[in-house]
Amino acid sequence: MDFFERQDKARRKTKLLVFYFIVAICLLILASYAAVFAIFGRREVIDSFGESSFTLWQPDLFLWTTLGTLIVIGIGSAFKTAELSKGGSAVAQMLDGRLINSNATEANERKLLNVVEEMAIASGIPVPQVYLLENEAGINAFAAGHSTGDAAIGVTRGGMQMLSRDQLQGVIGHEFSHILNGDMRLNLRLMGLIFGILCLTVVGRVLIRTRGKKNPLPLLGLALIVIGFVGVFFGRLIQAAVSRQREFLADAASVQFTRNPDGLAGALKKIGGLESGSKLESAHAQEASHLFFANGLRSSISGAMATHPPLEERILALDPSFDGEFPEVAPHVAQPPPIPPVEPRRTQPPPLPPPLPIFPRAEAMGAGIIGTVVSAQALLPDIGQPTTRHLQYAADLRKSLPESLKSAAREPLGASALIYALLLSNEQSAREKQLADLATATSDPIVDETLTVWPETQNVTMQMKIPLVDLALPALRQLSPAQFHEFRAAVRALVESDRQIDLFEYMLQKIVLRHLEPNFVHAPKPVTQYYDLKPLAADCGVLLSAMAYAGQEDPAQVEAAFARGAQLLSRIAKTEIPFLPKADCDLPRLDNALGRLALSVPQIKKNVLNACAETVAADGLLQGSEAELLRAIADSLDCPIPPFIPSASV
């Protein structure tokens, strides 16, 4: 099952979930009607013949009850969903999480951040915000958010302090699988719906307070509280059923990423051996229990209500030799021995990463450079599922990044300067114009900082650019809204002043802004609009033409490259994909096309990416720089491709 199928499946599951909830809500309406009827209803009805008869059905009463119940549940859900729409950080703050600074120096925090950073580079997504749940002594973790751009990972203090690096890696891998499989959005929707039902009890509580003689309202309030709680019970049942399944999946995925079942199994065993286990103290724990790595609720409910499969079962799936005996874990390991500044590695210290070849910029692509190559079709199956090779590569890549750039990427000013520097042109005259524009858009210290960072970015290879941007994102999210608007204006100024910007640099700035904007600008959530390739034919034409021009010089080759990708799509769309002249492949058009393609269903994205791969690799081979361009395009379609590993030989 590839990334696209899993996305499709998550989407279908959401629909099924909504169906279950509709059934539950219908039952709740009936129950409310019964209560209202018992309290207010007239059992005697006098019909037109003047005879009284017994009835249970009063349409006007039913109408009012239905309306009332729907309003309460609907508005409650909408309210919670709106609150959660702020993304993963809203959930983390709800659970009393403290944001770990991206330039934290404390050994444990650093270890956690490093593990998360490696995992993010390995899966090709921006580094998520990492929150520490300081008041939680148990071992647990969660991932929340709507997209990879606003994802947050939370780890309890106990988890951060007591787990070894390998175990932490297993847990973080589990959380990344939730991020990559589209589980997070499903989870947030669940929270919204359950809160809506919970609102019935809120209304009940308001009513129960009302006073007055012969006031029937407190009675109704009591009934609503009962109905609300029964509703929440069923809601949780649905929640638990969905969640249990996902947890097994995420465990399996985590092992697939890290190829180290002992790490994850070790973490689960530690939970079993620890007295406080994975329990959470937060008052909101129940609401968010299905987000967590392990069961966070105080009572160890099992069976249909448990949001997580039993620990033993999860461990046995990873480690068949497990005898059910949990090792004793002392809770006061709270202060672990200081970690040596150089982190211990799992395997023997790796040989220094192979020097990453410096690829020429995109305009020189396709000029027959001997580089590492891979077939286009070998790259795509990796989408959304990094493997242990990617993880190893990411760790090495992160190590080989210049220290000065890494530390710049970790604080807001340095991170902005880094992005500006990456967008600066190689040509002296163009660069001077860009710097002048930067100076008008921002202030002198920022220009100074950019110039300090710039020389170092010149040594950065193509493969390092996307990881660097991913690393810089957590610090950039710390900008204040005013600073973000300045940053965005400056980035646009840099792009526009450089009339010769190449496609890759353009995509780089698009990645930055696309992932940052949800944190600062409130935009309606994009809704999937295209289920068929046909209406997108023109957009595919723009994208494929642009990629063909980026990869080839000779007009005949451009057309040939385009044709390779286009024939793949035109067969599926059953319509012609138009080839555009170079002048028509401008940035606004491309931007528009990518925007529309991003709103299509996963299977369409898969086909489009396949066609893109065919086009850039028209000569049969996919070079490093072409692969990076493909990754950037895929990112803008929300399909994270793990880094391309230069292992294949020419």
Place this chain on the structure above:
Amino acid sequence: MGTGLILIGVILVVGFFLVLFVIGIYNALVTLRNRYKNAYAQIDVQLKRRYDLIPNLVETAKGYLSHERGTLEAVIAARNAAASANTRAAQNPGDASAMKELSGAENALTGTLGRLFAVAEAYPDLKANTTMMTLMEELTSTENKVSFARQAYNDSVMAYNTRREVFPSNIFAGMFNFAPAELFVIEAAEQREAPKVKF
């Protein structure tokens, strides 16, 4: 019967909206408060970096400035005062007295540092010292980062304070103990520039 039901409906809906409304305001205030506290963490990191650099700077300068003991000691004293003020402010960012103390200590530190640099002008050997040059470069860069982080902090404090004061949030801000937060102000660079020493 009809009026009774309508009455219940109205009470229901109004009460319900009221509860959601208050929850919304409360949560918004909490979010804004967390935001400025997070923003302070960025300042904290850079200030600590600055406090770590200063002793090195003084150590390097000592060899050359044996006649300027007073200036060097003043720098160290100001640095220690600022470091302890920062520790207090970091525990409770936005607290009025802690932030004022920090502003004062930071201004004093910048003043003494300015004097040290002015004095150093007279010692070409010191100015040419490579350690000294990198340290000063690093210090400038850190100060830039502080001011950038300070801007973000002040922006989020402003957003929080505004939300705290506007109707109807102000009713609940008082009720739930949302104290006003203090800006972190450092005097403009022109004012804090130490007077040039003339010989």
